[in-house]
Amino acid sequence: AAGVIQSPRHLIKEKRETATLKCYPIPRHDTVYWYQQGPGQDPQFLISFYEKMQSDKGSIPDRFSAQQFSDYHSELNMSSLELGDSALYFCASSLKRGSEQYFGPGTRLTVT
């Protein structure tokens, strides 16, 4: 069965640089969620989109922005990167709001 696809899988950036993470949900899934998992921590919700509109927002820094496109894929844009942004970023998708969230493999971002 098709799963959530995230790219890139690994990304190394320097402080103050910009990064873009991409997420391709499971086909027919219309809702996308972004989570950040720091080293040794549990995942923290950042933001979600339903039918291309932002539907929920968590503890996402103002330096981060995200959107969902017409084909339902989503991109998380991160600017002015800080060392503390180094983490595993998960994208999850669901068939509709309220359904199970299926996670992608994650993008490991390292900021040096």
Place this chain on the structure above:
Amino acid sequence: AQTVTQSQPEMSVQEAETVTLSCTYDTSESDYYLFWYKQPPSRQMILVIRQEAYKQQNATENRFSVNFQKAAKSFSLKISDSQLGDAAMYFCAYRSASLGIQGAQKLVFGQGTRLTINP
């Protein structure tokens, strides 16, 4: 705000034995969902089992079952006949069933329990 607590940072069990992972949560809502996710060394988050709060019957998925005690706000995971492939970090998670409330869609995770399987 809802919180999820896993009081066992680490657990170990002998292969083929049974182990129970604990989880408690705090919420003022009456309708919600609870989940157990498994995160192996690959770091992939894998849904293990799901429980709807309005269902009294405990969910079961093959060797995995839960003990859901709504009044006590407790949601433990029992793994029977433990296998080496069960070794992973296990996260308990909560999600509101009220989609209209800000923050309702997010999964709120516990701190995780690292499970080791001894051969």
